[in-house]
Amino acid sequence: MWDATSRGRSLLGFSVTLTRTKIFFPTALVCTVAFLFCLNTLEKKYPHTAHESLIYLPSGKFLKGAALGYDELISDILWIRALGYFGDHCKTDKQYTFLSHILDVVTILDPLYQPPYEFGGIVLAGEAGDVDASIALLKKGMAHVRRDHPRFYYFYFFLAFDYMYYKDDYLTAARYLEQAAKFPESPAYLARLAARLYADGNSPAAAIPFLQEMIQSTDRPDLKSQLVERLHQVTHQANLNMLTPALDTYYRTFEEYPPSLAALVSTGIIDHIPVDPRGGTYYISSDARSVENTIKTDPLKVHIKKNKGPRQKDIPLPMRVPEYD
Template sequence: MKRRQAGVAGLVLLALVLVAGSQARLLAQPLTEDAGRRLLYLPNGRFLKVASLGYPTFVADMIYLWSIQFYSGYGNRVDRFAYLEHIFGEVITGLDPRYVDPYLVGALILVVEKQDVESALALLDQGIAANPDDWLMPYEAGFWAYDTAHDFDRAAEYFRRTMEIPGAPASTRRLHAGMLNKKGDKVTSLLLWSGILEDADNDRVRTTAANHVHDLQIDVDVARLDELAVNFLGLRGRTPRGTGELVAAGLLQGVLLDPDGRPYVFDPVTGKASSTTSFRLRRP
């Protein structure tokens, strides 16, 4: 009996040595497999939805959790992004199109890690289409379009869409006005900033809006005066000396002063208008 017990104990010991020893060696080996190969057969979310047998949101959760571990565990391997759009844009969000976090996290990885802002915006567009009442995705898309793509046109459009969604932060209106200014639509930007100034409910917003309105008013006035100076040159064959001459020529209804009440001046050679008042905000 004792010999039998000793034999069993020996077998258990041998098995433990085999398992622990091989495991220790395996764990010490560097990860050599192809990251993309592991994902090659991961089907589209639409098919997984059928296979999930009534648990699509739970399967989406599990794949999302796995994806976070996957993208944080492969270091700087070149192929780690091979199926990123597939996982976030097709698998997880195919299982649950209303799952907002995968769109946001997927876009974040695409921009920061893969440096592919276009794919990130495409993923967020997909999320916006599936969740039209969620303001976070157009807001995020606007931020990436502005900060990374420097596409102020698209950023303005994303922020405009965000503004229309109930619950969006008040700052979106300011971001939208700021993007219009950056893309060169100063007139609309001035209108928006004037509205923000009117509705401001705290001193910080009021001061910011007032500064923008001040500088934009000068920009809009100068642009208008530049056009009128060209017309004046056509009429009189010389550049105007002040806005009074534009009024006298019938090009302007009254003398135009800048927001600080000072007159605009014209360069006698080029005819370009300018303000003697300093801008309140830093110019790019």
């Protein structure tokens, strides 16, 4: 017998209270727990073998039928496993091969629990590089989580980020933000940010408010550090995008390139020399035709692909949840 009353769990900075009374372990539950116990044992002795064995985790539909009513308990176990899996790989190889599968199983077993959708929406796109899986999981959450959940607007918010940052689809992103702004719990600036996306078709600076909000929304140190690093990269790219045209403006005005960035400030072309949050310093190259930084990095690749326009099924109609396949 397993009995728990008002059991609170706080994962990824979110809290929820679960009530379980007089729970008897069915065969499916015992098998699942045994599977996870063996997985943890293997992980200690043979890390790579244990990670590969996750491919044998049954599908969510199979486990939901075999759990005999104990879906949420098995979902809890696998949700904790998903967080551990992410944490382990975040510190090592940054390969998240089975994370999407684990989160899919978790959300099939307990479709009303919001945190796995939000966590997966951030990590699958930003760390695993699977933007389509991120979008699918967020839309799945919108179809199942109650609309009066205090963080429901984050589904629209993260979908807007995915379409803007990875898909280069600013129109769809702006429409999702418009929907997010209608929720009373959402930040007041979302409506202004939506207007900015409508007006600004391709600027890394538009991603900065998104990343800042994402950093504030999580208490997990490993995820927060990844988001902060991404924010620094985007800010650096936005700084370059501001400084480079300023050189051309100076040349057109004075028919020569500036001797230093300070000349751009003294002539009023820019208000200030931006600060690199990574700790580097901006300077004008030896040929005076480009802006460089003391920290050498490749140009930030923001978007995965360019769309001429949003697909009809991607556009959220007013106050309607997009379909989830």
